[in-house]
Amino acid sequence: MKEGQTLWTKEQCILAVNLYSKIPFGKMHSTNPDVIELAVLIGRTPGAVVRKLGNLASFDENLRKRGVGGLPNHSKIDKEVWDEYMQDWDGQFIESEKLLAQKKNTTVERLYNADLDNIAETEGRQTQR
Numbered sequence: 001m002k003e004g005q006t007l008w009t010k011e012q013c014i015l016a017v018n019l020y021s022k023i024p025f026g027k028m029h030s031t032n033p034d035v036i037e038l039a040v041l042i043g044r045t046p047g048a049v050v051r052k053l054g055n056l057a058s059f060d061e062n063l064r065k066r067g068v069g070g071l072p073n074h075s076k077i078d079k080e081v082w083d084e085y086m087q088d089w090d091g092q093f094i095e096s097e098k099l100l101a102q103k104k105n106t107t108v109e110r111l112y113n114a115d116l117d118n119i120a121e122t123e124g125r126q127t128q129r
Helices: 010-020 033-040 044-057 061-065 077-086 089-103 106-113 116-128
Strands: none
Touching: 010 033, 010 044, 010 077, 010 089, 033 044, 077 089, 077 106, 089 106, 106 116
8 A cells, every 4th residue: 555545444435336336437537526526525536436436347247248347456345345235236225325325414315305215105106107
């Protein structure tokens, strides 16, 4: 590790996987507003977030099938968080959304203007149409 560098925490990595799941690979650059926002939230530079997204891309089988590789210097925590996501994508995504909302000092419901308690009821009405 270079002098002045700090290791990524598991929480930061979880938020990076959350962002990874939301933006296309080609949009993972340091001028992307979502990258900048996450960088500010977790106390990293946009460049550091982009490198982390690239590290995570090295685990993405869909990218590998297209002949696209991620960055080779992923960490143990990157692999751990990625594997946790792959074993329970829905559950981990929901937890990461809660963590993101907490970092933004709000709730998931307010963040997305959603009524999560009644979402199943709403979905049921939509499918009956």
